[in-house]
Amino acid sequence: MENTNKPQQNKFGQWLKTSITARMLMVGFLVIILLIPLSYISNLITERSLRQQDVVNEINDKWGNNVLVYGPILKLPYKTYLETKTYNETTKTYLTETKTQVKYAYIFPENLSSEVDANSKTLKRGNFESAVFTTNMSFNGDFIKPNLERKGIKDEDIIWDRLKILIKTSNLKGIKNEMFINVNDSNYPFETNFNENTNDYSNYLDELESGPLEDLDFKTSEKANFNFNITFNGSKDIQIIPIGKTTTLNMTSNWADPSFIGNFLPNDETKEITKNGFKADWKVIHINRAFSQQYLENIPNLNEFAFGTKFMVMVDEYQKSERSAKYGFLVIGLTFLVFFLIQTMSKINIHPFQYLMIGLALTMFYTLLVSISEHSNFLKAYLVAGISVIFLITLYAKSILKTIKFPVFIGLSLTALYTFIYVIIQLENYALLVGSIGLFIILAIVMFVSRKIDWNND
CATH class of the missing domain: 2.60.40 (Immunoglobulin-like)
Known part of the structure; x- marks a missing residue:
């Protein structure tokens, strides 16, 4: 019995390591799992925003209401x-x-x-x-x-x-x-x-x-x-x-x-x-x-x-943080996509646990953003949270990928992505237009990079 099961387990493990389809399913599953902490973070932002509104109403009630x-x-x-x-x-x-x-x-x-x-x-x-x-x-x-x-x-x-x-x-x-x-x-x-x-x-x-x-x-x-x-x-x-x-x-x-x-x-x-x-x-x-x-x-x-x-x-800090958190799915998805493309093209193995750690680091950006913005302005909070998370993921990628060019590329990609999201948050009338153009450019880059991947290697 043991001799029968071991080959089957080894075969399944090998399929997870070598199959592009398996890696895609694993990455997609982890993205869905990470939506749970993102939802808790969104609730936290809403709770802090309501608390702010209660305090503002109390201040206004004591000082004087609308005239x-x-x-x-x-x-x-x-x-x-x-x-x-x-x-x-x-x-x-x-x-x-x-x-x-x-x-x-x-x-x-x-x-x-x-x-x-x-x-x-x-x-x-x-x-x-x-x-x-x-x-x-x-x-x-x-x-x-x-x-x-x-x-x-x-x-x-x-x-x-x-x-x-x-x-x-x-x-x-x-x-x-x-x-x-x-x-x-x-x-x-x-x-x-x-x-x-x-x-x-x-x-x-x-x-x-x-x-x-x-x-x-x-x-x-x-x-x-x-x-x-x-x-x-x-x-x-x-x-x-x-x-x-x-x-x-x-x-x-x-x-x-x-x-x-x-x-x-x-x-x-x-x-x-x-x-x-x-x-x-x-x-x-x-x-x-x-x-x-x-x-x-x-x-x-x-x-x-x-x-x-x-x-x-x-638009106050909590509104900006809430708008930023709405792009959490996009940030995690695109970051995982970068790691997935690097893994597929370079044949470097990345364990699901390592994907999970990267995803949790990305979600920590929003808790850092909210907590720091309560004591400073949104720009400073965004810079501190963004630099911290990008630096952490870049160092972690260096230990995973065993090279310097891929971590540098990941760091630059995350910097461009967080900059793009910050620009969208600041815009009001043109947010949809700029966001649509940006996503179109990102899609075009992904299509260009992935055009030579052999997707039939399962």
């Missing part, structure tokens, strides 16, 4: 009358009773101009950082005397001495100055209106309400000029809602990577973006947006019409 300003809005009380009739059984007649109710009309300004200056900086916590800003916002404009007759409200039913002004914002906690509004040279302080539904940014905003505008008399004046200033600590974005019949916004900042968001874009003629910051101007007139200048009883949710600037963080 959205909706106002000023004139809050105008008026009287309405409700008649009720009751039947008197004794007198066999109807008694009419009139009740007076006070409701509110909300009037938007005729003109609204805003100057915004945002100074950005970074806040760090541990290995993570968040981009935040302090913005000074100044508003001025005017209200014209409200005319509610078209809505069925008589002028004598309006309670002029109880006029107030409202301002809504998404970042009440981030306000850093006492709030006053100047109307026709008289100052009126603001107080907070509590709104228990302020957790949903998309639907509810915090309210600031002024005291009664006692010095404003629309009976003798057709216009009321206003101005006020707000200083915010904020993050993510700055937006306003264009409630003026004519609304203008001028924004400047030292932030070099703005993203203009919302329903309206800034004027191309005046927009400037440099490495030192940006400047942008908007102008929106009433026919550009589909809402009225006057509302009764309720203020509508007009958040969908907001516009402004998002303080965009360009």
Whole structure:
């Protein structure tokens, strides 16, 4: 029995060593096996990225969230009358009773101009950082005397001495100055209106309400000029809602990577973006947006019409590491292909265990990349991880291949491959184009090198 099995085992082992098909199957199997640690590494990157986002959200919550300003809005009380009739059984007649109710009309300004200056900086916590800003916002404009007759409200039913002004914002906690509004040279302080539904940014905003505008008399004046200033600590974005019949916004900042968001874009003629910051101007007139200048009883949710600037963080370290890890299959596959072609053409035997060690070294690149990038920038982390892995595999190849030319070729190939992947990661609009061209060139080289291999040697 022993004499029968040994020749069969020797024959199978010899087939593994000499058969090209066997080596191809072995290499393919190892590539699939190495997808398991790659998937764990991808999960690690995702976990660290989510941790970063949690820390950023915590920093932003304490410093100040996104800034959205909706106002000023004139809050105008008026009287309405409700008649009720009751039947008197004794007198066999109807008694009419009139009740007076006070409701509110909300009037938007005729003109609204805003100057915004945002100074950005970074806040760090541990290995993570968040981009935040302090913005000074100044508003001025005017209200014209409200005319509610078209809505069925008589002028004598309006309670002029109880006029107030409202301002809504998404970042009440981030306000850093006492709030006053100047109307026709008289100052009126603001107080907070509590709104228990302020957790949903998309639907509810915090309210600031002024005291009664006692010095404003629309009976003798057709216009009321206003101005006020707000200083915010904020993050993510700055937006306003264009409630003026004519609304203008001028924004400047030292932030070099703005993203203009919302329903309206800034004027191309005046927009400037440099490495030192940006400047942008908007102008929106009433026919550009589909809402009225006057509302009764309720203020509508007009958040969908907001516009402004998002303080965009360009692709961060975790996003770059995640994109790099997506090419892990390509790196391992091409590296194994180089070793396979060298083994096939030079007749040097490479054991499956040695392939496995090379594959594990390649996967270590991504853990090194993530861990180092948390303490440095992505470029330095990429260089350190890449040089370490290339040097390790080149030395290991030297011990396997017993020559110098093949390890040098492998080192140069890995250097070119990691450089190619880094270029793709940095590109956004042309990543697919450059990647496709690069893969085409790699395929052409492999086809050229392998054209003289005898694939029938099984």
